[in-house]
Structure formats: C-alpha cells, structure tokens
Amino acid sequence: MATMSGERPLTALAPRPQHALRGDIQGLRALAVGVVLLYHLRPSWLPGGFVGVDVFFVISGFLIIGTLANEVRRTGSVRLRDFYARRIRRLLPAATATLLAVVAATVLLLPESQWPTIMREVVGSALNAQNWLLAVLSNDYGHATIGASPVQHYWSLAVEEQFYLVVPLLLIAAATLARRFNGRAVPCAVAAIAVVTVASFVFSVVYTRVDHGAAYFVTPTRMWELGIGGLAAMVLHRVSLGRAAREVLGWLGFAAVLLSTVLYTTEMQFPGWVAAVPVLGTAAMLVGTDTLLGRLLSIRPVRYAGDISYSLYLWHWPVIVVMLELSENERLSTKEMLAAAVLSFALAALSKRFIEDPFRRNRFGRRRGTYTFGAVLVVVSVVAASVPWYTAAGKLNRLANNTTLDADHPGAMAFDPRRPLPAPAGVPLVPDPAVANEDGPYGSHRKAECHVFLLTLPEDACSWGEPSAQKTVVLLGDSHAAQYSTPLIDFAEGPGRGRWKVRTMTRNGCPFTSVPPSEGVRPIKVCSEQNLAVAERLKALKPDLVVVSGMSRESYASDLKWTWNSREDMVRGYREMLRVLDAANIATAVIKNLPRPDGRVSRCLERNSGNAAACGTPRAEAFAGESDPLVEAAAGFPRTKIVDLTPWYCREDVCPAVIGNVVVYRNNHITNTYSRTLATPLLTQLRMI
Numbered sequence: 053m054a055t056m057s058g059e060r061p062l063t064a065l066a067p068r069p070q071h072a073l074r075g076d077i078q079g080l081r082a083l084a085v086g087v088v089l090l091y092h093l094r095p096s097w098l099p100g101g102f103v104g105v106d107v108f109f110v111i112s113g114f115l116i117i118g119t120l121a122n123e124v125r126r127t128g129s130v131r132l133r134d135f136y137a138r139r140i141r142r143l144l145p146a147a148t149a150t151l152l153a154v155v156a157a158t159v160l161l162l163p164e165s166q167w168p169t170i171m172r173e174v175v176g177s178a179l180n181a182q183n184w185l186l187a188v189l190s191n192d193y194g195h196a197t198i199g200a201s202p203v204q205h206y207w208s209l210a211v212e213e214q215f216y217l218v219v220p221l222l223l224i225a226a227a228t229l230a231r232r233f234n235g236r237a238v239p240c241a242v243a244a245i246a247v248v249t250v251a252s253f254v255f256s257v258v259y260t261r262v263d264h265g266a267a268y269f270v271t272p273t274r275m276w277e278l279g280i281g282g283l284a285a286m287v288l289h290r291v292s293l294g295r296a297a298r299e300v301l302g303w304l305g306f307a308a309v310l311l312s313t314v315l316y317t318t319e320m321q322f323p324g325w326v327a328a329v330p331v332l333g334t335a336a337m338l339v340g341t342d343t344l345l346g347r348l349l350s351i352r353p354v355r356y357a358g359d360i361s362y363s364l365y366l367w368h369w370p371v372i373v374v375m376l377e378l379s380e381n382e383r384l385s386t387k388e389m390l391a392a393a394v395l396s397f398a399l400a401a402l403s404k405r406f407i408e409d410p411f412r413r414n415r416f417g418r419r420r421g422t423y424t425f426g427a428v429l430v431v432v433s434v435v436a437a438s439v440p441w442y443t444a445a446g447k448l449n450r451l452a453n454n455t456t457l458d459a460d461h462p463g464a465m466a467f468d469p470r471r472p473l474p475a476p477a478g479v480p481l482v483p484d485p486a487v488a489n490e491d492g493p494y495g496s497h498r499k500a501e502c503h504v505f506l507l508t509l510p511e512d513a514c515s516w517g518e519p520s521a522q523k524t525v526v527l528l529g530d531s532h533a534a535q536y537s538t539p540l541i542d543f544a545e546g547p548g549r550g551r552w553k554v555r556t557m558t559r560n561g562c563p564f565t566s567v568p569p570s571e572g573v574r575p576i577k578v579c580s581e582q583n584l585a586v587a588e589r590l591k592a593l594k595p596d597l598v599v600v601s602g603m604s605r606e607s608y609a610s611d612l613k614w615t616w617n618s619r620e621d622m623v624r625g626y627r628e629m630l631r632v633l634d635a636a637n638i639a640t641a642v643i644k645n646l647p648r649p650d651g652r653v654s655r656c657l658e659r660n661s662g663n664a665a666a667c668g669t670p671r672a673e674a675f676a677g678e679s680d681p682l683v684e685a686a687a688g689f690p691r692t693k694i695v696d697l698t699p700w701y702c703r704e705d706v707c708p709a710v711i712g713n714v715v716v717y718r719n720n721h722i723t724n725t726y727s728r729t730l731a732t733p734l735l736t737q738l739r740m741i
Contacts, residue, residue, distance in 0.1 A: 077111060078358030079349025080337060084108050085361040087313045089368050089396065093389045100316025103330040105208050106277055106323070107309060108365075110334040112212055113281025117245060120220060121286045124227050125238050130220045139216065140426035143362075145411040146403050147209065148429040150366040151178055154202050155436045157374050163658040164444045165486035170201060171441030177206035178433035180213045187266040202370035207269050214271045215278050222248065242286050249279030253328075260324030261574075273323055277331050284335045291339070302340030308333025319613065321574075363403035368396035380652070380659065451484040455491065455725055457714070463729025464700040466712030475712040481664070483725050485657035488715045491723040494538035503534075505557045507585055517544030517553035523596040525740065527556045528586065532645060533601040534558040535721050539731035540599075543740065552740060555595070557586055561612055563602040563682075567625030569614035576614060580625070587632045598633055599695075599738065601643035602626075606677045607720060619678055626685035630692060640692040641738050644683050646722060647674030647698070647707040653717040657709060667709035674707040695737040700730055 084107035091101020123130055151174050158170050176185040186207050226240040252275035260267040267273045293301070312330040320326050337345065348354075357364070372384065372392050379388060457463065461482050462473035483491045502514040512519070521544070527537055537556050544554045562579035563569075564586075569576050590598065605622050608614040616622045633640050649669045656667035686692045701707050701716065709716055716726045735741045 074341070074346075075350030075355050076341070076343075076346035077115070077338070078355040078361075079346075079351075080107065080111055080334065080358070081361040082354045082357035083309070083349070084111070085364050085368075086357065088365065089393065091313075092369060092372055093384065093392060098313050099318075100313045102318070102322075103309065103312045103316060103327070106327055106330045107334045108208065109212070109274060109277040110281035110284075110331055110338070113278030113283075114285045114335075114338050115281075116216065117219060117278070117282025118285025118288075120223055121238060121241050121282070124223050124241050128227050128231065128237055130224050130227075132220055132224075135220055137422040139213070140422050141412050141414065142408075143209070143213075144426050144429045146363050146366055146407045147206070148178070148433050149403065149407055150370065151203065151433045152436055154370050155433075155440065157370065158202070159440050161374060162377055163486065163655060165448065165489075165654070165658060167440050167444035168448065170203070171437040171444075173201045173203050173206075174437035175434050175441070177203045177210070178430050178437070180210045183207035183210040183214075183269040183271065187269040200373050200376075202373040205365065205369040211269075211271050211274045212278065215275055218248075219245075219278075219282075238286065242283065245279050245282050245286070249276045249283060252276035252279060253325075256327070257324045260321050264321050264324070267324070268322060277323070277327065280331050280335050281338065284338050288339055288341075293340070295342075298340040299343050299345070300340075301336045302343045302345040305333040305336030305340065306345055308336070360397075360400040360404045363408060364396060364400035367399040367403065368392070371396045371399070380656070448487050448490075452487045452490060455483040455487070457482065457725065457728060461714050461729075462712040463714035463726050464711060465729055465732065467700050467703075468733075469699060473712065479713045481657070481710060481713055481715050483715055483723055485654045485715055488654040488657070488723050489718045491715075491718055491725055492721075493534045493727070494541055494724055502556055502558075503560065505559045507582060507589075514556045515553060516541045516556075517548070518550050519553065521550055521553035523552045524593070525552055525554055525597040525599060525738075526590060526593070526595045527554065527558055528564045528598060528600045529558055529602045530563050531558070531560040531721060532603045533564075533599070533643070534560065535724070535727050536599070536601065536643060536730075536734060538724050538727045539734050542728065542731060543735055548740065555593075561614075563608070563622075563626070564600050564629050565602075565622060565625030566628040567616065567621045569608060569616050569622075571612075571614055583629055587629060590633065590638060591636045594636070595638065597738065597740070598638055598640045599643065600630075600640060600682065601645065602682050603720075604645055604648070604677065605681060607648060611720065619681055623681045623685045626682050630685055630689055634689045634691050638691070640686075640689070641695050642682050642686040642692060643695045643734075644698065645680045647671070647701050648676075648720055649674065649707070649709070649717045651719055653709045654715065657715065664708065664710035668706040669709070671702050671705055671707055674702065693737075693739075695734065697730060697733060697737075700733050 084104040086104070087098055087101040087107075088104035091098045091104070095101070120130055120135070155171070155174060158167060162170070173182060173185060176182045182203065186204065222244050223241050226244040227237040229235070230237040230240040252272055256267065256273035256276060259270075259273055309330045312333070316322070316326070340346070375384060375388055375392050376382075379385075384392060460476055460479045462475055465473045466475045499514060501509060505514060525540060527533055527540060534556065537554070537558070540554045544552050559579065559582065562582065564583055566580050566583060568580040603611070605616060605619055616625075630640060630642075647669065650673070653667055653669075657664060660666045683694055686694060701711075707716075711726070712729065714726045714729055715723050717723065722730075732741075
C-alpha cells in the first residue's frame with residue numbers, strides 16, 4: 053500500500069539527516085495496520101478500526117507530497133519518470149504476489165461459484181481500479197464475513213495510486229506558473245495542494261450524505277486526507293514549536309485517533325467531516341516531532357511492525373477471508389483468530405524480506421526496464437485471474453441454462469399435505485447450488501425495468517397475460533413479494549390465459565408501508581412516497597386482487613441497515629396502506645413472510661454434496677424474532693386474506709435447504725425454480741384456481 057511506502061522526508065521537512073527515516077512514522081504505520089488488523093479479526097473489539105486506513109492516507113501524503121515538494125524546491129520541477137519508477141518498484145511486486153496467491157487459493161480452496169466474482173476483483177485490483185468497482189457495486193466495507201472478497205482491501209491502494217497520477221502534474225503546473233509570473237515555486241505548490249484538499253473535503257462532506265456507501269471508496273472523497281498530510285509536510289520546516297507544544301499536539305493527535313477507533317462505527321456518515329478527527333489527529337502526531345510519544349513509537353518492535361506494514365496490510369485480509377470460508381462460520385474462533393494473525397505476520401515478514409526489499413533496491417538497469425517489469429506484473433495478474441474467471445463463468449452459465457423442472461423434481465409438492473409427490477434419491481439438484489443465488493424472479497429477467505418498479509414506467513410496462521383478460525391481480529411490496537411473480541406470470545400466460553392478467557409493482561427494498569425507515573439518522577422516504585402514489589393508482593385501476601408481501605424488520609436491519617423506531621411503527625405503516633385499499637373495496641391478500649435461512653444455503657450445499665440435510669435451518673431459528681408485522685397489520689380488514697405457505701417450506705422441526713430435489717433458497721429469498729413449484733398452493737390460497 054502506498055501509504056506504507058518507503059519514501060523518505062528530506063532535510064527540509066524535518067530536522068534530521070537526509071538519509072534518516074523517522075522512527076515515529078514507522079511506529080505510526082504500525083499503529084495504523086494494527087488497528088486495521090484487530091478490526092478485521094474481531095470488529096466488536098474495535099468498531100472504528102477502519103480509520104487505520106485514514107491514518108495511512110495522511111502518512112502517505114506527508115511523505116510523498118513532501119518529497120515531491122522538496123524536489124520542486126531544489127530543481128523547479130518533478131522527475132515524473134523517476135517518481136513512477138520508484139512507485140512501481142516499491143508497490144507492485146508485493147501486491148502482485150498477494151494477488152497471485154489469492155488466485156491460487158481461490159482455485160484450490162473455494163467453490164467454483166465464487167471464482168468469477170473474486171477474479172473480477174483481482175483484475176480490478178491489478179488495474180488499480182478496485183475502489184471504483186466497489187463503489188459501483190455498493191459494497192459495504194464493514195468487516196470480513198462469509199462471501200467477502202479477499203482483495204477488497206486493495207481499494208485503498210487504488211485511491212492512492214490514482215491520487216499520485218495527479219499530484220506530480222499539479223506540482224509541475226504550480227512550478228511552471230510560478231516561473232511565468234516570477235513567483236516562488238513552493239508557495240504555489242502549497243496553494244495548489246490546498247485548493248485540491250479543500251475541494252475534496254467539501255465534496256466528501258456533500259457526497260457522503262448522498263451515498264456514504266460509495267463515498268467510502270471513491271477517490272475524490274479521499275484526496276483531502278492525503279492533501280492534509282502533504283500540507284503538514286510542506287509547512288513543517290516553517291513552523292517552530294516549543295517542546296511543550298509538540299508534546300501536547302502529539303498526544304492530542306494520538307488520543308483523537310484512538311478515540312475514533314473506539315467510538316466510530318460503519319453506521320456513521322463516513323468519511324465526510326467525521327474523518328477529520330483521525331486525519332487531523334494523525335497530522336498532529338506527524339508535526340509534533342521529537343516527543344515522548346515519538347520515542348515510544350520508535351522502539352524497535354514497533355518500528356519493525358511498521359517496516360512490514362505494507363505487506364501485513366496486503367496479506368492479512370485474504371488470510372482472514374479464506375479462513376472464514378473454510379470454517380463456514382460468521383466469525384473466526386479465538387484459536388482461528390490467533391492463527392490468522394500469526395500467519396499474516398509470517399507472510400508479511402517473508403514478503404518484506406524476499407519481495408519488497410530486493411525489488412525496491414533493483415533498478416533493472418534503467419527506467420525503461422522498471423516500466424517493462426511493471427507492465428509484465430500487471431499483465432500476469434490479469435491473465436492469471438482471467439483464465440479461471442472465464443472458465444468458471446462458462447460452466448456456471450451452462451448450469452443456469454440447464455435448470456428445468458420434471459417429475460423427478462416436484463419441489464414444494466413433495467410437501468403437499470394431501471398427496472405428496474415422490475422425490476427420488478440420487479437426482480441432481482435444480483438449480484445447481486453453484487448458480488442458485490442467481491436464480492431470481494422470472495419477471496425481472498424478462499423485463500429488467502420491472503426489477504425496480506417506477507411510477508414513470510408506461511402503464512403496461514410490467515404487465516403479463518392477455519390485455520383483455522377478465523381479471524387483474526397486482527403484486528406489491530419488496531423483493532420478498534417479487535419472488536412470487538413467477539407462478540403468477542406462468543399462470544397468466546399458461547393455464548389461466550385469458551382469465552387473469554398480472555401487474556407487478558414491486559421494488560426491491562421497498563416495503564408497502566407509509567412509515568419510512570431510517571438509515572442511521574437519515575430517513576428513507578422514497579419508498580413510502582411511492583407507495584402513496586401507487587395506492588392512488590390502484591384506486592383508479594380497481595384490480596380484482598392485490599397481493600402483498602415483505603421482509604421482516606430484522607431482515608431490513610440485518611441486510612440493508614434500515615430501521616424503524618419500533619415494530620409498532622412498521623405495523624402502523626402497513627395498516628395505513630392496507631386501509632386505503634380496503635376503503636376502495638379492493639380485495640387484498642398478504643403472503644406471510646418465508647422462513648429466514650442462515651444465508652449460506654447454496655455454499656453449504658456446494659460443500660456438502662449429497663448431504664442436503666446438513667444445510668437445513670432449525671425451524672426455531674428460521675422464525676426467530678418478531679412475528680410478521682404485515683400479517684399483524686392485516687388483522688381486522690375483512691377484505692384482506694392471509695396466505696400462509698409455511699407448510700411448503702418447513703417440517704415440524706426444520707426448514708430444509710432442499711425440498712423435492714429443488715434448492716429452496718437463494719440468500720434470504722427463495723429460488724425462482726422453487727417459486728414455480730409453489731404455484732398450486734399459492735394460487736389455491738389466492739382463490740385464483
């Protein structure tokens with residue numbers, strides 16, 4: 053990671069010999085990587101440990117911008133080719149070794165269904181674009197869990213390298229302007245970095261409020277953190293502080309960073325202005341030179357941890373993620389946690405000794421050789437990841453296309469209480485567990501725009517069946533409602549053709565409630581506002597039946613981090629919407645929410661081929677927590693019917709992962725294939741047949 057690189061501050065930056073590397077900075081690196089490592093090993097111990105990355109950003113800006121500014125002071129420019137050659141030798145060898153190890157571990161140890169996603173991110177990391185990839189995918193940089201990418205942490209390397217594509221050019225431009233107007237190069241450079249820093253900070257504050265998930269990763273929201281470090285370096289030699297002031301400044305900065313690691317959480321609007329506390333704290337420690345804190349940070353064991361901090365950052369995350377995958381647990385046990393820490397340190401020490409140091413010293417004869425070497429490393433990473441990526445993707449596509457139902461795959465009808473259909477043993481499961489999580493609703497695949505229904509869509513955009521059909525059924529709610537669209541559409545286009553037409557107005561993540569949830573302190577009003585408009589549209593449409601379903605409050609809190617003040621608020625919101633339909637004399641059916649599996653069903657089935665019973669969820673766990681608030685809200689409305697499909701999901705004590713040779717779940721939803729097998733009980737309870 054560039055934040056942990058070996059760029060050295062020159063004499064102008066600190067009262068030390070040019071060849072000396074400040075030991076306290078190595079200690080700061082150790083502090084930063086230590087809190088990141090502890091956070092990833094056990095997030096509950098240090099919920100704000102992610103700020104260690106911000107500490108690295110400031111250190112990187114201090115060292116590298118400071119070094120470039122000194123070069124501008126001495127020569128009036130920046131030797132771009134030399135600068136980038138140093139970056140290549142310093143960063144690429146260890147980063148490439150880690151990526152290649154991740155590729156090998158993925159192919160050897162992880163299910164094939166995970167290969168495309170991981171390899172895509174390996175390619176993104178090799179090309180220094182991982183941060184934008186994660187921003188687009190809206191990934192949450194919380195802590196390592198089952199299914200996390202083992203190279204997700206490369207986002208911070210990408211931020212820095214993108215920043216350092218710009219900064220040398222900015223300093224060259226500042227020096228050129230200074231010469232043209234007979235000014236001094238360094239003050240112009242300081243002004244240029246200050247402008248970028250302020251602009252980035254303002255953008256970070258604004259954009260974090262809009263989308264703090266993406267704001268965490270994108271480069272413009274982070275540039276100010278490196279800029280603060282650079283400004284601290286450029287003004288350090290101009291500031292003369294007394295010993296007492298330096299001591300106070302250093303310890304205040306140390307306290308700011310430590311308090312951030314303890315008090316901050318991923319629920320906060322981060323980075324934004326919140327990141328200013330650890331950022332300014334780090335800058336204060338860098339400016340407060342020659343202090344007791346600095347001497348403590350400079351002791352040999354701490355300095356050594358700082359020396360290997362780049363490799364430790366690279367290796368620790370894939371070690372933790374792979375160990376979690378192999379353990380199949382939500383978090384590492386104490387023994388596994390210690391083993392992960394020891395293995396991470398061992399790999400980091402080896403990487404520092406045999407990869408970082410030799411390649412950093414090797415000049416490859418000339419600059420051209422360094423650039424060729426760097427290009428080769430990038431190409432090797434991309435090719436190594438692309439081969440298993442496309443191989444696995446092709447196989448998974450074939451498996452997905454071969455998902456068909458037949459007499460050997462009765463699915464839910466194997467649980468028919470009156471006439472259960474036989475499910476022969478030894479039959480391949482459908483969908484194959486490797487592609488089960490991609491087996492989504494039929495309607496959203498055929499009409500992609502119906503994946504998220506919008507009022508701006510044409511009136512009949514999400515309609516199925518004959519337009520002249522005698523009756524209309526409308527499906528409302530979130531993704532837990534959308535998963536029942538397939539049996540309704542199949543019926544409208546098959547046996548029920550001409551009798552019923554289907555309209556879907558589902559929107560993933562949008563329960564049919566008038567009371568908006570909140571994400572942190574920010575209310576999410578888009579769904580409740582659309583629901584009110586949809587209700588008015590239904591009053592004009594007057595369908596024969598409206599079908600509603602939705603996730604539980606616990607699922608929203610767990611999966612989307614959306615909360616309501618109380619369960620009563622959610623019930624009240626549902627009741628208000630159902631009251632509108634009841635007052636308009638519209639018959640309504642509420643489908644009781646399905647059992648909640650542990651979220652790892654498909655992965656469990658991949659690892660336990662032939663033993664599907666090992667992947668079931670105890671019924672008590674599947675229905676743990678509060679009862680369905682939508683069902684409670686429906687009580688008291690005579691035109692509202694409750695549809696309970698639980699007997700087609702669960703036995704008395706367990707909710708199986710496979711029923712009738714059909715995989716039931718994809719993450720916390722049902723597979724589209726299993727949904728199809730629910731047609732008879734669903735349509736019967738809806739009184740459509």
